[in-house]
Amino acid sequence: MRILSFLGWPILTGILAAALILQLYPELTGSSKTRVEIREVSNRAPSQQGPHSYADAVDLAAPAVVNIYTRTRVEADDTVLNDPLYRPYFNSDTPPEQEQVHASLGSGVIISPQGYVVTNNHVIAGADSIIVALRDGREAVASVVGTDPPTDIAVLKISLSDLPDITLAPTDQLRVGDVVLAIGNPFGVGQTVTQGIISATDRNRLGLSTYEDFIQTDAAINPGNSGGALIDPAGNLVGINTAIFSKSGGSEGIGFAIPSDLVQQVLQDLIERGRVVRGWVGVEAQALNPKLAESFGLDPNQRGLIIAGIYRNSPAHEAGLQPGDILLALDGNPITDAGHSTMNAIARLKPGETARFTIYRDGQQQDIVVTTSERPANVN
Numbered sequence: 001m002r003i004l005s006f007l008g009w010p011i012l013t014g015i016l017a018a019a020l021i022l023q024l025y026p027e028l029t030g031s032s033k034t035r036v037e038i039r040e041v042s043n044r045a046p047s048q049q050g051p052h053s054y055a056d057a058v059d060l061a062a063p064a065v066v067n068i069y070t071r072t073r074v075e076a077d078d079t080v081l082n083d084p085l086y087r088p089y090f091n092s093d094t095p096p097e098q099e100q101v102h103a104s105l106g107s108g109v110i111i112s113p114q115g116y117v118v119t120n121n122h123v124i125a126g127a128d129s130i131i132v133a134l135r136d137g138r139e140a141v142a143s144v145v146g147t148d149p150p151t152d153i154a155v156l157k158i159s160l161s162d163l164p165d166i167t168l169a170p171t172d173q174l175r176v177g178d179v180v181l182a183i184g185n186p187f188g189v190g191q192t193v194t195q196g197i198i199s200a201t202d203r204n205r206l207g208l209s210t211y212e213d214f215i216q217t218d219a220a221i222n223p224g225n226s227g228g229a230l231i232d233p234a235g236n237l238v239g240i241n242t243a244i245f246s247k248s249g250g251s252e253g254i255g256f257a258i259p260s261d262l263v264q265q266v267l268q269d270l271i272e273r274g275r276v277v278r279g280w281v282g283v284e285a286q287a288l289n290p291k292l293a294e295s296f297g298l299d300p301n302q303r304g305l306i307i308a309g310i311y312r313n314s315p316a317h318e319a320g321l322q323p324g325d326i327l328l329a330l331d332g333n334p335i336t337d338a339g340h341s342t343m344n345a346i347a348r349l350k351p352g353e354t355a356r357f358t359i360y361r362d363g364q365q366q367d368i369v370v371t372t373s374e375r376p377a378n379v380n
Contacts, residue, residue, distance in 0.1 A: 051233065054181055058193055060235030063135050063164035064110040065228055067185040068119055068142075068156075070127035071103050107184035107228030108132065108156065109237060111267060113163045117156040118263055119227030120242050121147045124154050132158050135191055146270030152242055153263060155270045166229065169236035171259040174201055174215065182219040182241055182255070184228025194220035196253075203256060213344055214256040215239045221255035230257040239263075265348065279349030280375035281321075282314020283307050285342075288326060288335075296326060297363060304328045304335045304360070305342065319370040321357065328365065329358035346372065 106123030110116070117132060124130055130142040142156040178198045186192050196219030203214040217230060221241050230239035239257030269276040286308050290300035298304075305327040310316050328335060330342050349355060351374040358367050 054179075054193075054195065054233060057181060057231060057233050057235035058183070061166050061181075061229055061231045061237070062183055062191060062193070064166040065135070065183045065191060066108045066110060066117060067133040067188075067191070068106045068108045068117075068123055068227060069103065069131040069133065070105070070124055071129045072127050105185060105188045105224050106226045107224065107241070109227070109229045109240065110163055110165050111168075113165050115158045115160060115163055116145065116267070116271065117142065117158060118240060118267060119154050119156060120240065121149050121152045121154040123227045124156070125149075130156060132156065134160075134164075146274050148266050148270060148276045151258065151262060151266055151276075153240070153258065153266045153270075155267055166231075166237045167235070168260045168264055169232055169234075169238050171201075171215070171238050171261045174198055174238060174259075176200060179233050180215075180217055180219055180238060181231050181233075182217065182221050182225060182228060182257075183231065184221070184225035184241060186220075186222035186224040188224055196220070199254070213259060213262060214242070215259055217255050217257060218253040219255060220253075225255075237263075277351065278347040278375040279351060279353060279355075279372035280314070281316045281319075281346055281355065281370050281372055282311035283316045283321065284309035285327065296360065298326070298360065302328075307359075315370050315373050319357075319368050321359070321368055321370065322361070324361075326360040327357055328360055331356050332358070347375065 104123070104127075106119060108117045108119035108123070111118050124144065125147070130144070131139055132142045133139045138160060140158040140160050142158050145155040145157050147154040176198055180196060180198055182194045182196070184192065196217050198215060199218050200216040203216045215230065215238065217239075219230070225241050226243070228241045229237050230241055232238050237260050239259050240263055241255060241257045243256045266276050284307075285305040288298075288302065288304040288306055292306065293300050293302045293304075307316075307321060307323055307325040307327060310321055310323055327342070330345060333345075335342055346355060349372045351372055353372055355370050355372060356367055357370055358365060
């Protein structure tokens with residue numbers, strides 16, 4: 001026993017030393033050990049907290065959001081009335097009504113204390129009478145100042161005193177993820193506020209209108225919200241709610257609003273001229289695809305527009321643009337989509353303003369300056 005005790009301490013010491021060495025130098029065992037690198041901050045920065053309530057923003061904006069009620073008289077279908085089979089069922093002394101009245105509802109926004117109200121054109125299109133109802137309980141018959149179907153915007157006028165109005169915020173600084181609130185009259189239940197974020201900007205190719213540059217939001221928008229306000233957390237107007245993407249007819253988190261910058265431009269034209277004046281150069285274009293780009297000797301990833309056609313005696317014709325030219329940039333801004341943004345940019349120009357077309361022709365780039373004219377009414 002004394003011999004075992006004498007030998008035990010050196011053996012135990014050796015085992016402990018070996019374990020310590022293997023822990024410090026695991027590569028001595030011949031096996032590799034994966035080291036996980038995790039980045040940590042020493043001091044956690046306080047997160048940016050949004051407001052716990054948007055009541056102040058709603059208090060500023062909501063009084064300027066109105067309900068719009070329309071009535072439209074339409075001719076009744078007289079097929080049944082004139083059918084001899086059904087004639088005995090009608091009392092000859094009281095013939096059935098030859099007209100029907102269709103009622104619809106929507107929303108609008110008072111833009112100025114002078115009584116100008118912006119809404120969607122499809123809300124009031126064809127209406128025989130339009131009633132605007134304010135949140136304070138007042139109502140007024142509205143007259144139509146002007147409409148612009150290509151952007152689905154209409155401007156109305158009401159005559160009431162002490163009208164609330166809303167402030168417009170520029171939309172070129174909007175970012176995906178910004179909080180927005182939608183105010184309107186969904187399903188006619190009364191003024192309602194919903195909250196969400198901006199899901200996307202510059203949405204186009206939706207088939208909703210001719211000039212599309214929509215703000216997409218997941219704030220709940222339902223039938224009756226059309227023409228209502230999309231506001232930021234400060235209560236400023238950033239858009240006019242206009243449409244929803246839905247398979248059920250209700251909100252599915254995909255709604256679209258017309259940016260306030262476009263609303264202001266159309267509003268001013270309708271009030272001052274009774275119509276919207278748009279720039280026009282007279283070209284028809286199609287997007288450049290990789291195969292076409294290669295056929296022209298360009299990089300397959302090159303973005304651009306092929307000038308497919310030019311109107312005779314149009315500004316583009318007079319400036320020297322030719323079918324087959326490839327538009328690479330407009331006023332120094334590269335083409336980045338299928339052409340909708342470019343066509344919208346041209347339409348925003350006033351007649352007489354110039355646009356610099358950077359084109360590719362015969363293997364070379366060149367700039368051609370085109371002076372715009374007013375878009376003809378008969379051009380689609």
